[in-house]
Amino acid sequence: MSAFGATVSGIVRHDRNHDGWPSQSDPGIPNMLVSDGFNFAVTDENGRYSLPLHEKAQTIYVQRTEQYTADITRFWHRVTPGRQTYDFLLEDVRPVTGDTLSMVIVGDAETHDLRYMETIRTYLANHPETNLFINAGDISAGSPAGMETHRDFVNAATLGMPVVYACGNHDEDFRGRGFYGATDPFLAIFGPWWQSFELGGYLFVVVPIYNSWGAPLLYDMLDCGDWLKALCKRFPNKKKILVGHDLPDLVGYKMASHSGDVMLDDEKFVCAIYGHKHMNIVKKYPSGRKSFCVAAPNKGGAGCFAPSFRVLRINRKTDQPESKLFYTNIKEHLALVTPQNGMSLQKTITADAYDSGDEIVAVTANHDGQSVELSHVDSSAWRGEANWKLADASRLTLSARTKSGKEFSREFNIASQNGNRLGWLAQLPADIAMCDLQLVKGLLIVGVCDDTSAENGGFYALSPATGEIVWSYTTGYGIRNNFATDGDRIYAIDTRANIHAVDAATGKRVWLNPSDPSIVSPSASGIVCHDGIVAGGYGRHLRGIRAADGETLWRNTSWQVEERTPADDKLAVADGSVFVISRLNGLYRHDLKTGNVIWQHKVLFANATALPDGDSIWLIPNNYHLFRLDAATGKLLKDIPCTCYGAVAPPVKLPNGLLLIASANKGLGTIDTATMKEAWRFMPKASITPTSDYATGNPPSVTATPLIDGAYLWVAANDGILYKLDPQNGHVIDSHVIGMPVLNRPCADAKRLYVSDCFGRIMAIEK
Numbered sequence: 001m002s003a004f005g006a007t008v009s010g011i012v013r014h015d016r017n018h019d020g021w022p023s024q025s026d027p028g029i030p031n032m033l034v035s036d037g038f039n040f041a042v043t044d045e046n047g048r049y050s051l052p053l054h055e056k057a058q059t060i061y062v063q064r065t066e067q068y069t070a071d072i073t074r075f076w077h078r079v080t081p082g083r084q085t086y087d088f089l090l091e092d093v094r095p096v097t098g099d100t101l102s103m104v105i106v107g108d109a110e111t112h113d114l115r116y117m118e119t120i121r122t123y124l125a126n127h128p129e130t131n132l133f134i135n136a137g138d139i140s141a142g143s144p145a146g147m148e149t150h151r152d153f154v155n156a157a158t159l160g161m162p163v164v165y166a167c168g169n170h171d172e173d174f175r176g177r178g179f180y181g182a183t184d185p186f187l188a189i190f191g192p193w194w195q196s197f198e199l200g201g202y203l204f205v206v207v208p209i210y211n212s213w214g215a216p217l218l219y220d221m222l223d224c225g226d227w228l229k230a231l232c233k234r235f236p237n238k239k240k241i242l243v244g245h246d247l248p249d250l251v252g253y254k255m256a257s258h259s260g261d262v263m264l265d266d267e268k269f270v271c272a273i274y275g276h277k278h279m280n281i282v283k284k285y286p287s288g289r290k291s292f293c294v295a296a297p298n299k300g301g302a303g304c305f306a307p308s309f310r311v312l313r314i315n316r317k318t319d320q321p322e323s324k325l326f327y328t329n330i331k332e333h334l335a336l337v338t339p340q341n342g343m344s345l346q347k348t349i350t351a352d353a354y355d356s357g358d359e360i361v362a363v364t365a366n367h368d369g370q371s372v373e374l375s376h377v378d379s380s381a382w383r384g385e386a387n388w389k390l391a392d393a394s395r396l397t398l399s400a401r402t403k404s405g406k407e408f409s410r411e412f413n414i415a416s417q418n419g420n421r422l423g424w425l426a427q428l429p430a431d432i433a434m435c436d437l438q439l440v441k442g443l444l445i446v447g448v449c450d451d452t453s454a455e456n457g458g459f460y461a462l463s464p465a466t467g468e469i470v471w472s473y474t475t476g477y478g479i480r481n482n483f484a485t486d487g488d489r490i491y492a493i494d495t496r497a498n499i500h501a502v503d504a505a506t507g508k509r510v511w512l513n514p515s516d517p518s519i520v521s522p523s524a525s526g527i528v529c530h531d532g533i534v535a536g537g538y539g540r541h542l543r544g545i546r547a548a549d550g551e552t553l554w555r556n557t558s559w560q561v562e563e564r565t566p567a568d569d570k571l572a573v574a575d576g577s578v579f580v581i582s583r584l585n586g587l588y589r590h591d592l593k594t595g596n597v598i599w600q601h602k603v604l605f606a607n608a609t610a611l612p613d614g615d616s617i618w619l620i621p622n623n624y625h626l627f628r629l630d631a632a633t634g635k636l637l638k639d640i641p642c643t644c645y646g647a648v649a650p651p652v653k654l655p656n657g658l659l660l661i662a663s664a665n666k667g668l669g670t671i672d673t674a675t676m677k678e679a680w681r682f683m684p685k686a687s688i689t690p691t692s693d694y695a696t697g698n699p700p701s702v703t704a705t706p707l708i709d710g711a712y713l714w715v716a717a718n719d720g721i722l723y724k725l726d727p728q729n730g731h732v733i734d735s736h737v738i739g740m741p742v743l744n745r746p747c748a749d750a751k752r753l754y755v756s757d758c759f760g761r762i763m764a765i766e767k
Contacts, residue, residue: 008079009050010034010086012043012062022089029090033063033234036079037192037227040234053079056223058187062088064162064197069093071156072163076191093199094161096131099317101200105310107136107245107275108296110170112146114153116298119328119357120309124159126358126403130311131200133159136275136294137168137209137245147171147189162199165190167208168245168276172218193219196231201316202270203238205231207255209276210247225257232267239319240264242272248283248291249274249521265289270319273312278302278693280310280325281495281522282454284476290321290454293522297328300664300695302583303480303524304434304648304703304743305451306758307689323452329689329698330356333380334398334410335720335739337761338422339390347385350425351398352720352739352759354380358402366397377427379759380740390414422736423752423764426467430456432756433480434524434570434648436705436745440485441504443470444747444754446762447492449478459483459490461507464752467764471507475500482526482570484534486547493536497523499543501534501550511550515541526570526609528578533592535571535578542580544595554595559585570650574612575631581606587619589634599634603627607693609650611659618659620647626661626671640676644669646692649705654713654727662702664692668715670730680730687718688741691758705745714753716742722755722765736765 012034013026028047033040038054051060061076068090069075077086104124109116124130135154140146155163171186186208187193193208207224209217232240242248242264247255254261264272265287272291278301283291292312295305307329313322337350349372353360363374363382367390374382390396399409428448435447443461450457457478461470475494483492489510490502497515502508515537527536533553534545542556559582569581578592586603587610590596603621611618616637617629623645628638646664653659658670658679667683686698695701701718713727718741724734738757746755753765 006052007050008053008060008084008086009048010088012047012049012088012090014068015089015091018091020089022087026089029068032065032068032088032090034060034088035063035196035227035231036060037194038223040230056220059192060086061192061195062090063195064090064199065093066095066198066201067093069156069162069197072151072165072190073155075197076195078188078191094131096200096316098129099315100129101132101202101314101316102127102130103132103134103273103312103314104130105134105136105273105292105294105312106297107294108138108168108278108301109135109298110138110141110296111298112140112143112149113298114149116307116328117154119326120297121159122357122404123309123311123326124161130161133161133163134243134273135163135165136243136273137166138170138275139165139168141170144185144189147185151189162197164197164204164206164243166206166243166245166275167193169209169211169215172209172215187218194224194227198238200314201239202314203231203235203240205240205242205269207242207244207247209245210250222256222258225255225262226259228255229257229259229262232262238268240267240269241314242269242291244272244274246274246276248272248293249277253285253287253289270314271312271321277522279305279522279524280308280451282323282451282477283496283522284454292321292323298696300646300690300692302693303522304691306691306741325452326357327354327689328356330354332400332408333688334400334408335737336396336398336412337737337739337763338425339396339414340422340737347387348425349374349384349386349396350739351382352380353382353398353400354740355400355402355406355408358404358406360400361403362401364399366399367394378429379431381427381759381761421766423766424467425764426462426469426762428460428760428762430478431760432744432758433478434482434526434703434743435479436482437747437754437756438483438485439464439747439749439754440487440490443504444762445483445485445490445504446756447479447483448760449480449495451478454478454495457494459492459502459507461504462762464749464754464764467762473500473502473507473509480524484527484529486529489547491527491529491534491536491547493523493525493527495522495524497537497541499527499534499536499545499550501547513543513545513550513552524569525580528571528573530573530578530592531576535573535590535592538580539582542590542595544578544592553593556590556595558597559588569607570609572610572612572650579610579612579617581610583607586621587617587629587634601627601629601634601636608647611651611653613653618651618653620644620651620661626651626659638676640671642669642671643678646695646701648692648703652706652708654708656727658727660706662704662706664690664695664701664703665699667700667717668702668706668730682715682723682725682730682732684715684717684721684723685719688720689718691718691741691743703741703743707746707748709748709753714746714748716744716746716755718742720757722746736763738763
C-alpha cells in the first residue's frame with residue numbers, strides 16, 4: 001500500500017471558457033485515462049476517477065487525447081503525502097488535419113542557453129502545419145536552471161503546439177547538485193518519468209533514459225516495462241510511436257518488464273525517436289520499422305555532425321515516415337562556386353545558398369545589370385547558365401530570398417588569371433562525411449551517408465575524366481568514414497557496423513559480414529585491410545574478417561562498451577597490429593590476426609586516429625594535448641601542450657618531419673617533432689558551421705585530413721575552401737571555393753585534384 005493512501009481521486013475538466021481556472025462551469029470529461037505510472041483509471045461520465053496508488057508512485061498524469069490537451073506542467077501532479085485529490089484542467093486540441101503528422105525533433109542541447117531555438121522558431125513560423133515539438137532528452141547537462149528555462153520558454157504556450165520532453169542521462173544525473181537535490185530533478189520540473197498521449201491517430205509512448213551511464217537510475221525500467229505492457233493492452237489496435245533517449249540502440253525492438261518482454265513490432269509501433277548519440281542516425285529493423293536519432297542543435301556531434309534538428313513527417317494513411325535534416329548554425333550563407341579565378345566553366349553559375357530554419361526559395365545571379373535565375377539542384381546547391389563575357393576584373397552578385405521573405409546578397413570579385421581550372425563538377429544525391437576520396441581501378445570512389453532515411457547511403461564510382469557515375473552500391477545505411485582497398489575490392493563499414501566487400505570495377509557485392517541490428521550502437525569509425533584481414537567495428541562489434549571470403553576470424557571481447565563511436569577513428573595499422581580508439585577507454589592495440597589486446601592506454605575522450613611512427617605512437621588524447629606513446633608498451637613518453645580544441649583529423653607527418661595537427665578552433669598547426677614546439681600555423685576563415693564534437697559558434701576549423709601531393713599540401717576547411725599550402729611555412733599558394741564544409745581528405749592523380757563537400761558536391765580541379 002502507498003504511504004500516501006490506498007486510493008486517490010479527482011476530476012478531469014474541460015476549460016470550456018478558456019480562462020485557465022477550474023470551476024463548476026467547466027464540465028468533466030468522460031473516458032479520460034489517468035495513471036500513476038503503474039495503475040490506471042478511467043473517468044466516468046462526469047469526469048471523475050478513482051485510482052489505486054502504487055507504493056512507488058511519484059506522479060499522476062492524465063493522458064492527453066485527440067480532443068483535449070494540456071501544456072507540459074498541466075497534465076500531471078506530483079504525489080504529495082496526505083493529499084488524496086488531484087484534479088486536471090484540459091484545453092481544446094488544435095486538430096491534426098490532412099494526411100501528414102509533422103514533428104520537429106531536437107536532442108542533447110545540454111544547455112540553459114536558448115539561442116539554438118531561434119532557428120527552430122523560424123522554421124516553425126514558416127511551417128504552421130507542424131503538429132508537435134519533441135525534445136529527446138539531455139536538456140541541460142545536469143542544470144536545474146537550464147531545465148527550468150526550457151520548461152518556462154519552450155512549451156505549448158510559446159510554440160503554439162504540443163511539446164514533449166524525454167528524460168536523458170544528464171537530466172537525471174544531478175548527484176545532489178542544485179536546489180532539487182539528488183532525487184528528483186526531471187521529476188520535479190517535467191513530471192512523469194514515463195507517460196503517454198494521443199495525437200494524429202497515434203499513441204505516443206514517452207520513456208526515460210534506459211542506461212544511467214554513470215549515475216544510478218532514479219526509477220526501475222522494469223516498472224516502466226510493466227506500465228508499457230498494461231498500456232498496450234488497453235490500446236491493442238492503436239498505432240504507436242516511441243519517444244526516448246537511448247532505448248532503441250540498447251534494446252532494439254523490445255522492452256523488458258517483470259513479466260516478459262514487450263515486443264514493439266507486435267504492439268504496432270511504427271517508429272521510434274531518440275537522442276543521446278549526438279548523431280543523425282537512422283536505425284532499421286527487419287520489420288521495416290525505423291528509429292530516428294537526432295544530433296545536437298547547438299554544437300558539433302560525434303562523427304562530425306553539424307548542429308541540426310530533424311523534421312519527421314508520418315503519412316497517416318501508410319504510417320511511413322519521411323525525414324529531413326536542417327542545420328541550425330548557418331545564417332545567410334552565399335558562396336560562388338563557379339566561375340572562380342582562373343577556372344573554366346565560365347558560363348555555368350554554381351552557388352551555395354543556405355539559411356538555417358528559413359529555406360531558400362530563390363537565388364539570382366547578377367552581372368553588369370543582367371540577371372539569371374538559378375535552379376535548385378540539391379541541399380544548398382543552385383545552378384544556372386549565363387552567356388556573360390567576364391572581363392579581367394568582373395563583379396558578380398548573388399541574391400537569395402527565403403521562405404519568410406527575407407532577402408540577402410553578396411558581391412564577388414572574379415579575376416581572369418592563370419591557375420588551376422575546374423575540370424568538372426558533379427552533384428551526388430547524398431551527403432558526404434569523413435570518408436576520404438580514393439582512386440581505385442581507375443575510378444574515383446566516393447562514400448556517401450544517408451542520415452535522413454538510411455536508404456541511399458553507400459558508394460558511387462565516378463569517371464575521373466568526366467565525373468559521370470559508372471556504378472553505385474547502396475549499403476542500406478551510410479558510409480561515414482574511411483573504406484579500405486586491396487586494389488581489387490573495396491571494404492567498408494556502414495553506420496550500423498555491417499561490413500561490406502565490393503568489387504571495385506563493377507560495384508557488385510562480394511560478401512557481407514553483418515552486425516547484430518538489435519544491439520549495435522551507431523558506428524562512425526573507419527576500416528582497414530592488411531595482410532588479408534579486414535578489421536573494423538566498435539566495442540563488441542570490433543572484429544577481424546578474412547578478406548577472401550568474409551569469414552569472421554575474431555571478435556573483440558576485451559571492451560564491451562555500447563557508447564557511441566569516437567568522432568573520427570579511421571583505425572590505424574602497423575607492425576601486425578590494429579590501433580582502435582574507445583571514447584571512454586582510450587587507445588587499444590589489438591593483434592590483427594587474433595584480436596587479442598596487446599596494451600591499452602587509458603584516457604577519456606580521444607577522437608582522432610592514432611598515428612604509428614616507428615617506435616612511437618602519436619595520439620591526440622583530448623583537448624589541448626598531444627601524446628607520444630611507446631609503440632611497444634603504450635606508456636606515455638611525452639605530453640606536449642597544444643593550443644588546439646576538438647581535433648578529429650588524425651595527425652599527419654610531413655616529409656620534413658613536421659607533424660600536422662588539425663583542430664576545431666585554430667585551423668591547422670604543426671609540431672616540430674625534434675623540438676616539440678609549434679613551427680607554423682594556418683588559420684582558415686570562420687567555419688560555415690562547426691562539426692567537431694562539442695564545438696560551437698564559427699571557429700576557424702579544419703576537420704578533413706590534409707593531403708600531401710608532391711611538393712604541396714592541400715588543406716580543406718570548414719569555411720568551404722580548399723587551400724594549397726607550402727608545407728615548409730604554411731603560406732597559402734592558391735585557394736578554391738568549394739561552397740560548403742569539407743570533412744574528408746581530397747585525393748589526386750597526375751592530372752587532377754578531386755574534392756567533395758559535405759552536401760555531396762564533387763569537383764575535379766585540373767592541375
